[in-house]
Amino acid sequence: MAKEMESGTVRTSDGFENAREPADGGRVLTIRDLSVEIRRGDRVVHPVSGVNLALDRGQTLGIVGETGSGKSMTGLAIMGMLPAGGRVTGGSIDFRGTELAGLPAARYRAIRGNDIAMVFQDSMTALNPTRRIGEQVAEPVRLHHRASKRAARTRAAELLALVGIPRPAERMDDYPHQLSGGMRQRVMIAMALVCEPQVVIADEPTTALDVSIQAEILDLLDELRSRLGMSMILVTHDMGVIARHADQVAVMYAGRVAETGPTPALFGHTRHRYTHALLASIPSLTHDRREKLFSIPGAPPDLAVPHAGCPFAPRCAAATDLCREGRPTLSEEEGGHTHACWHPVSGPTVRAHQTPATAPPPTASPVLLPERQTTPRLRVVDLRREYPVGGRGLLGGRRTVKAVSGVSFEVAAGETFGLVGESGCGKSSLGRMLVALDRPTSGEVIFDGAPVTRMSSRELGPRRAQMQMMFQDSNASLDPRMRIGAILREPMAIQGIGRRAERTARARELLRDVGLPLSVLERYPHELSGGQRQRVGLARALALDPKVLVADEPVSALDVSIRSQVLNLMQRVQRERELSSVVISHDLAVVRYLADRVGVMYLGKLVETGTTEEVYGATAHPYTAGLLAAVPEADPGAPLPRAGTRVRGELPSPIDPPSGCRFRTRCALATEVCAAAEPALTTVAGTHQVACHHPLRSGAGQPVELTAR
Structure with missing residues (x-):
């Protein structure tokens, strides 16, 4: 993307005119005493009040705070994209000498996407599901530079390659749903950068991504910012991300x-x-x-x-x-x-x-960890789940997604088993089978000695009360038409437990147990915060006094402060009720805090298991070591991961997984034996097991190369 300067204007090798560079090479954006209001009927919200910020050329400004602190609204005000009823009521937004507050819509459209661009939080909703990704990346070039369709498509392919999309010429014709979450986020970045803007606002660009993909995306943004001379505003609630990637930090609270x-x-x-x-x-x-x-x-x-x-x-x-x-x-x-x-x-x-x-x-006594029991409450034996998909394989057979491929483990009474791994590794599919929401293709789930996978629907009914699930998205899993009291009474009504008055009394008790006021009973889900909804989700899962609880990403969408409250609550409930829990998460710190034992999943298989201390303290599998290396630490002075120690590359398709060791295509330790033979889980020490032909001998600290081949 060679450039030449013509009368202060940047032109790319394709002839696209781009934004002027700052005359002094210094300050790009200055926000003075910015205030915003959003009017909804008689209700007026002030999400931003008297904010002052500054951004220099080539700098990354991190804006951090809880949900509702005004972070995203500040970014939307800069972009001129406030929601309906929103307006800037005071202050100044100076972009290289141009006042954006009050700028006419036509002039704002010329700047938005060309000089200032935004990477949105949810790539699935931000991308148009009915249009191919090549068209969407090319669109800003056609709008702002009046490029021909062919030139814009060439430019789009160039940007897709720049952000690391494999085989960009082929992927141009894919639709968003055909890409993984990490790939969609890369497409969003390509769209934002296609006109080489001076400022990029990245609004929670990695919130829903795995730790390995998050690290890749943030490193990519850093690299592109440096190469293209951009400035960046990084909006997030993750202090670890800010510590590693921001030059300056602004902490916001209550709009200030x-x-x-x-x-x-x-x-x-x-x-x-x-x-x-x-x-x-x-x-x-x-x-x-x-x-x-x-x-x-x-x-x-x-x-x-x-x-x-x-x-x-x-x-x-x-x-x-x-x-x-x-x-x-x-x-x-x-x-x-x-x-x-x-x-x-x-x-x-x-x-x-x-x-x-x-x-x-x-006010609380230290948490006492349970001792391992000899008799398992939950046994998973060689569990497999395959989903048929359209088309035929090379040999004419039906194509299937191999979501879970021969997983076995046990959970004792009062014990928590943590499942970690990237999206698409089969964690959630496994969780649904554990509580009989889905039937396995083969294998068994044995609960208190009874094989629930062999039971008929009638036999399974009473057992369901003792196996409950806490879902990832508390907003989607709670019926928006029902009050919280009705939501909590519903499981008891289905099981025929008690009369209405007794169910209401039980609902009140559950709310007290999860730390919510009784007034919540009469509210609807949308009237609660994310942390409150997650507490309601836990209360509903506990309504029938289950013996097994499966928590699928229970805190992934919560702010760090609310996350701590929910995690403490989950550990307290676990201890008091002697629950057998399976916690599914891609957050390794969350699993370490909650779990007594850990299983690391990769592409449908367990590659490492053991106690929390064994897996985290003496990591044996290169994949686990790579995940741990990618965890951002909230300390800018912490040493960076050794070059090449993180997991890189795209997760292979579960429709056609690699032969032998499924991780070999992303592991530089792989040899011929890794492709020829699938490694079995082998005991390292104690209860620690690893499925690897070349296990790490000195734990996660060993300098190994984990880059994709």
């Missing part, structure tokens, strides 16, 4: 900036109590599982209700009358580090295994 500064200064010497608490809420790979995670009490304020004082005061243990009555303004310290806190933290920043100054005295 609470703290800003260079990344090393903000993480190393946090000043605002909210930032301090956010960092302490993060579950880490080194957290002591016997101790509760710190969580910020309460919830963010309602931005439709005016409030005096510091908006964080109701949730801060250090708050005084001054905090409740007077609103602090941003005060600047040496090095551009600013904060808005009446009682700033002094001293080094705490990490997740320490108690922050904002925390109230602990």
Whole structure:
């Protein structure tokens, strides 16, 4: 993509005119005292209030905070894409000398997508499902540069190759649903970069992605920012992502900036109590599982209700009358580090295994981990699940998706078994079979000695009450037409348990157990926050006093503070009820905190199993080591992963998995034997087993190359 400068205008090798470069090569975007309101009938929400931010050329500004803090709304205001009823009510958005606030729609359209572009959070809903990806990537070039259809298609293929789409010329004609989540996100990045904008706003670009794909996408954005001389605003609630990828950080709370500064200064010497608490809420790979995670009490304020004082005061243990009555303004310290806190933290920043100054005295006793029982409550024996798909194979046979391919493990009473792996490895398919929501192709699920996979629907009915599932998407799994009380009573009504009054009493008890007020009974799901809905999902799963609970990605969509609350709740319920739990997640820190034993899945098979200490402390499979290397740590001073230690490349198709070891196509340790023979699970030490021809001898610290061949 060679360029030449003509009268201050950048032209690509295809002749496309691009945005002017900043005359001084410095400040690209300046936001001063920005305020936004959204009017919905009589209700007026103020999601952004008096925000000041600055972005220099080639810099990444990270904006972090809980849901509702104003992060995404700030990005949408810059793009001129506020939702219906939304408008900028004050302040300035200066883009290289052009005032964007109040800019006519026609002029905004000329800038949007050309000079300032956005990578949206949900690639599946942001991409048009009825149009091929090549057309969608080429569209900005045709609109902004009036390129011919052929030239725009050439440019689109060039960008798809640049963002790492394999065989871009072939994939141009694919539809979004034909791509994996990581590939769709790469298409979104290609669309944003096709006109080589000066500023890219990445709004939670990796929230729903696996840790390995997340690392690839963020590294890709860093590389492209450097190569193309762009500036980037990275919006996220993940402090680990910010620590590794942002130059400057702005922490937002209740629509305002609470703290800003260079990344090393903000993480190393946090000043605002909210930032301090956010960092302490993060579950880490080194957290002591016997101790509760710190969580910020309460919830963010309602931005439709005016409030005096510091908006964080109701949730801060250090708050005084001054905090409740007077609103602090941003005060600047040496090095551009600013904060808005009446009682700033002094001293080094705490990490997740320490108690922050904002925390109230602990009220709960340390978590006691269960001892392993000899008799398993749940046994999974050589479980397989294949789904037929259209078309025929090379030899004329029917094509099938091999979702689960011979998985075996046991779970004792009171024990938690964690399943980790990338999307598409078969975790959720396995979970549905464990609670009899799906029938296996072969193999058995044995619950308390009874093979539930052989039971008829009538025999299975009473057993279903004892095997429950906590679904990933609490919003989609709760009927929007039913009040929470009816949702909690429904399982009891189906099983014929008690009368209505008894069911209501049980629903009230369940709400108390999961830490929700009784007023929730009369609310609808949309009236609750994400964390509250997830608590309702757990309460519904516990309504019938099950013996087995399968939790499928129970906290993947939650903010870090709410996540800690739900994780602590799950561990408490597990301990009190002696549940046998299977926790499915791609978040390795979550699994480490909840699980007593861990199974690592890859393309339908278990490749490593053992106690949490064995798998995390003495990792034996290159795939597990690669996943651990990709976990972002909320510490900008932490050493970066060794070159090549992360899992790279695209997950092979489960329709036609590789011969031998299924991981061999992404593992540089692979040899001829890996292609010729499938490795069996072999004991390493104790209960630790690994399925690998070349297991790691010194755990995750061994410098191995895991790049794709």
